[in-house]
């Protein structure tokens with residue numbers, strides 16, 4: 001049985017506590033939070049778990065095998081470093097840390113200590129995201145032209161990191177996973193209205209190898225909750241709607257077939273002759289709780305020594321794009337090379 005300490009019992013931490021307690025191979029031994037109210041709330045919700053406001057108490061507890069970190073981004077690097085130095089496996093919420101320098105150091109430290117470092121890019125454990133990965137790899141869609149994503153809602157508004165570091169970190173992780181590579185460049189614009197210096201909405205475009213573009217819109221200042229990604233490829237197209245729990249994917253048998261070299265196509269019949277519109281299908285995607293899968297993978301990796309789907313290198317790749325987005329935003333959307 002793996003003994004786990006969860007650091008951070010704010011909005012997200014309790015989900016991790018529940019998941020690791022539900023896992024038959026792990027037990028949550030400690031909950032740590034520096035905020036007395038949050039600690040008290042956690043203690044009454046999880047009465048069987050020990051609580052403390054001092055992270056070092058769990059780093060020095062020899063019974064603790066692994067530390068799960070769900071604290072604000074600015075604290076990740078210091079806490080991950082301390083946990084690894086104490087010989088604990090680490091699962092840290094996204095993003096891995098506040099900059100690529102510290103992220104790279106954490107990867108090196110985990111390697112040196114032979115410890116698992118998993119970054120909570122939860123969407124990589126989503127069955128629909130994995131289904132799209134498989135169909136892209138199968139070649140059935142043909143060359144990917146572009147991906148367009150919207151991740152919006154009214155709130156939750158963060159006061160510590162921008163909508164890019166909070167929300168776009170999810171999209172970048174998905175894009176990198178689907179493309180099997182990192183972007184070559186990024187250009188982004190964003191604006192802070194509610195809190196000075198913390199953009200509430202960001203519009204960004206990444207260029208991947210092979211001239212694939214990936215565009216994202218993230219915002220916590222939007223009237224409706226949207227979690228939608230469209231993939232446009234040469235042979236087929238698809239949409240993935242994370243708000244649809246039982247039919248998240250629609251596969252469109254649609255493509256442009258032949259432009260015939262004509263300069264103008266100004267009749268409907270002419271237009272019809274250059275596009276192919278076949279069936280729209282809804283592939284069955286097995287259900288599954290991504291957080292449970294992510295936590296199970298963390299334990300699998302500790303037991304087997306294998307690398308996680310969202311390990312340190314994948315986390316660093318996301319942080320590198322986020323940094324480039326910040327640079328681009330500071331320069332009014334200039335294309336920044338990675």
Ligand SMILES: NC(=O)c1ccc[n+]([C@@H]2O[C@H](COP(=O)([O-])OP(=O)(O)OC[C@H]3O[C@@H](n4cnc5c(N)ncnc54)[C@H](O)[C@@H]3O)[C@@H](O)[C@H]2O)c1
Nearest residue numbers: 008009010011012013032033034035038070071093094122
């Ligand atoms: N995977 C997801 O879908 C998802 C969803 C929400 C949040 N998150 C991530 O989880 C992390 C936390 O987000 P949140 O929304 O729960 O934030 P939050 O602010 O609600 O909670 C953070 C908690 O950490 C505590 N804390 C701060 N510094 C600490 C320290 N040094 N030691 C111990 N406790 C400390 C705070 O008191 C607070 O209770 C972030 O990295 C965020 O990106 C992930």
